Amino acid sequence: MSGTDGVEKIGQAVDDIGAYIRRQREGAEVSLRQLAKVAGISNPYLSQIERGLRKPSAEILAQIATGLRISAEALYVRAGILEPREHSPVLDALASDTELTERQKQVLTDIYESFRRGNAAETSTVTGTEDAALAVAAIDAAAQAVEAPAQRTS
Known part of the structure; x- marks a missing residue:
């Protein structure tokens, strides 16, 4: 794998996590403003995360997960922070x-x-x-x- 392949994979992970967060937010019928407020981040920052322009830290992902009432682990796996675990x-x-x-x-x-x-x-x-x-x-x-x-x- 070349250096550019690694950069492309990271870019894809950022896009994937942003799209996943947006889908979860929309599925929960939570507005961008509501989620940003609950997660303790700004509306523009959350919008940038959802559009794949920013890569959120593990702490921000945990706050977003709490706001969406989903598992932080699911977001960590999507973001490439954790390896997927065996299903049980x-x-x-x-x-x-x-x-x-x-x-x-x-x-x-x-x-x-x-x-x-x-x-x-x-x-x-x-x-x-x-x-x-x-x-x-x-x-x-x-x-x-x-x-x-x-x-x-x-």
Whole structure:
């Protein structure tokens, strides 16, 4: 791949992410002004992102994702920041849940993936005690993730 091929791919990623954001915004029936306000960016900047003239940072993508109530991960993959992950019905459901914060989604994803890694790494039978210890650790982590935002707001 030559240097110009890499520049072309980056340019294509910028165009793709902008078009994707516009489609998501229009599908959610949110105006450019509304999304810009929620995302904490200017109308012209959001317009430039949508037209592929600007490449947004990961932080701006997260703010836009929050404004659109979609997964920041989906935008990161579209922008070439993250590699696509293996599809899983559980992870897909978590990513699309609008009732959870991004932080809560990440904690639940981490717990789920740790269980899967643990199961894959097992060469012998897990005892009931080990299963219970994993479940308690998962519940503790989830409880801390849920309590942390509540403590910040009080």
